[in-house]
Amino acid sequence: MRQKKPDKRKVQGAETKKKLYEIAERLFREHSYSDVMIEDITDEAGITKGAFYVHFESKDALIALLIADHTSRADTIYKAFLETLPPDMPAPNVLLALTERITEVLTGSFGCDNMKKVYQMMLAGTVDTEAVKNYNRELYVLFHGVLERGIRKGELKSTMPVEALVRHFVAAFRGISYEWCIRYPDFDLKEQAAQHVRLLIEGIQPR
Amino acid sequence: MRQKKPDKRKVQGAETKKKLYEIAERLFREHSYSDVMIEDITDEAGITKGAFYVHFESKDALIALLIADHTSRADTIYKAFLETLPPDMPAPNVLLALTERITEVLTGSFGCDNMKKVYQMMLAGTVDTEAVKNYNRELYVLFHGVLERGIRKGELKSTMPVEALVRHFVAAFRGISYEWCIRYPDFDLKEQAAQHVRLLIEGIQPR
């Protein structure tokens, strides 16, 4: 017995952390990062400012965590989406379908606003955005799988290593998304991204 | 003599003010209000912080001016739009058409982001948002014209004064827009606004 001492304090601590996370997520969705004060979050959670720092290293760290979670969630969506496609779908079609799904996620659930914030933060360097930039990110893995299979099956060709190709694809996405951010709303991400991917594919398709 | 010296100083002053205005407009479009510092604006304009206050009373005053200008521009669009409609179009149709146009402006050129900022500011009260709230705003006048004519022609009816009716309409718009802001992007402003206006019309239409 006494096998699983729940330790009320630890449980409450975890609850507090979760509460802070959720309040922050909502507030950051409704207002800009800089408009949300730590005290706004802690006041709503019914604790003091200091307690915030028991659970999160800093405001930036919390934002970074939020971004990382969103990123990971998006990647999970992309992965699940790829698994629904027929296994024999040609790689170019898969790429276009994935492109559409990604732009849907970005323009849909994620939103240009969050995208802007993330892009600003990546530029500012004040917040850890490794989750977005890291080459081990699932997104890179997914692209790698698609491109690698396409090349193997002769549907695609490339003179450069698949790893490099993958990075070029993601970089292109980043470029298009950036344009979207700075030209929003005068920029059709979905259409522009589709066009761009088509261009990339045609450039690497065997004649 | 010396009657109309072009007064280079004055000209340059106006130019500086215009420059500040335009830089501010762009920066505020690209970043959140609180992320843009006065120095960001003046640095880009090549002048010092102090000079900003020669041209604008405060940061909030500039934001208020920006909002007022945007509002006025939007109202001008609505007015012009109404003038393109056939004079004999029934009031309900005019209202629905105007609704569509407004939501187009809001979702299109103005954007949810600015809308949020404006709504936040109206709530915060730190910035003068009279241009948006004032009952003499052109938007109220336009609605007044449509409703008044509709009632006069028997296409609409109402037990309350047209002035009050107008305010109810604008309030309804405000409510729908607010929902749009806080539920964005999971809220179809255009569709929801159309539905709401239809409800309002049916509720006040003679059988």
Add this chain to the structure above:
Amino acid sequence: MRQKKPDKRKVQGAETKKKLYEIAERLFREHSYSDVMIEDITDEAGITKGAFYVHFESKDALIALLIADHTSRADTIYKAFLETLPPDMPAPNVLLALTERITEVLTGSFGCDNMKKVYQMMLAGTVDTEAVKNYNRELYVLFHGVLERGIRKGELKSTMPVEALVRHFVAAFRGISYEWCIRYPDFDLKEQAAQHVRLLIEGIQPR
């Protein structure tokens, strides 16, 4: 039975306290008091912050204890030193010898840095420095013995009570030491203290 259970808890507690004490002593020697955090001490001791307060009332209390211990150790050194002097050594010589020994301890093992901290704390009043200031401190007793014997033997004379004389001597030491602290390293404590004591002695020596 169970008469003298070694009470492992108590033993371990004492060990933990000793460990904390020693770690604190070292850290305070290597860094300034305010740079050392409770967590630095407890982390190194392998316990948590809360446990610190089981053993010490506060950070200041620990510092006070450290100071008191150092003070007491110094006084023990002075006492032992006095006992090594020939019993018939004239009081003026004893005073000069004691002076030299004290300045040796201060400039040697104790150090100007700790001295400064102690003096700051006495001024700040946030830490209990009774051990240093208290007139019952061994240092006062020692001076009292020397002065009293000197007077009794006719080697010294004074119009004021020995108690007052003792306090003047210690105050003089305090003054010289303070000068040392704020002028360090441009102040030769040993030389200045010797000079000062010589002055005090000559002023109270019978012609």
Add this chain to the structure above:
Amino acid sequence: MRQKKPDKRKVQGAETKKKLYEIAERLFREHSYSDVMIEDITDEAGITKGAFYVHFESKDALIALLIADHTSRADTIYKAFLETLPPDMPAPNVLLALTERITEVLTGSFGCDNMKKVYQMMLAGTVDTEAVKNYNRELYVLFHGVLERGIRKGELKSTMPVEALVRHFVAAFRGISYEWCIRYPDFDLKEQAAQHVRLLIEGIQPR
């Protein structure tokens, strides 16, 4: 005329900055860096906390500046000292003399305390200590001159490039100084440094 508008404000600004610098220098000499608050400095200067940041980027930046200035001053002393030595003095003797001078400066005017702070800061990385670490620091240049001349004249020999040799020498000094800091006052910097340099010289002297 109007050739040199002194611009009272600019002058006063410079004076304020100088005042802050001097007050800071004194306070940092008398207390530890973390015990000195910006407000202590600005209060004494008769200005507000905010004004501090008009003149210095941050507390750390001020400390870095102080360190850089001290470093540069020390290097100037070393350089001047070298120039007083007879031009025909053998390199080993020059090295020993320079060593003695350096340890005099460190143990004398600079002090172990400041040294500790600098070493702590170099480790902590919160403060810019480039002035101390940079390989272009005058100290490296001086050692380079001595070693290079010694090798050229056959008084020294080395299998490694002079640049590397210089770095080894400075690193050795750093090591010895570090020992001094952590073992202070039970470590005779002067003696230990002399011994160490003698060892280094014997290791590189031609037989």
Add this chain to the structure above:
DNA sequence: CATGAATGAGCCTTCATTCAT
């Protein structure tokens, strides 16, 4: 005895604003 979540006073820093020049 020990834990660690929570507190709250206090410090560093930012930035809109003022004002003497």
Add this chain to the structure above:
DNA sequence: TATGAATGAAGGCTCATTCAT
């Protein structure tokens, strides 16, 4: 008009301390 030193109200963060477990 323009300058830039100075102000002061916040906001982010730290850390000694408390207390329920």
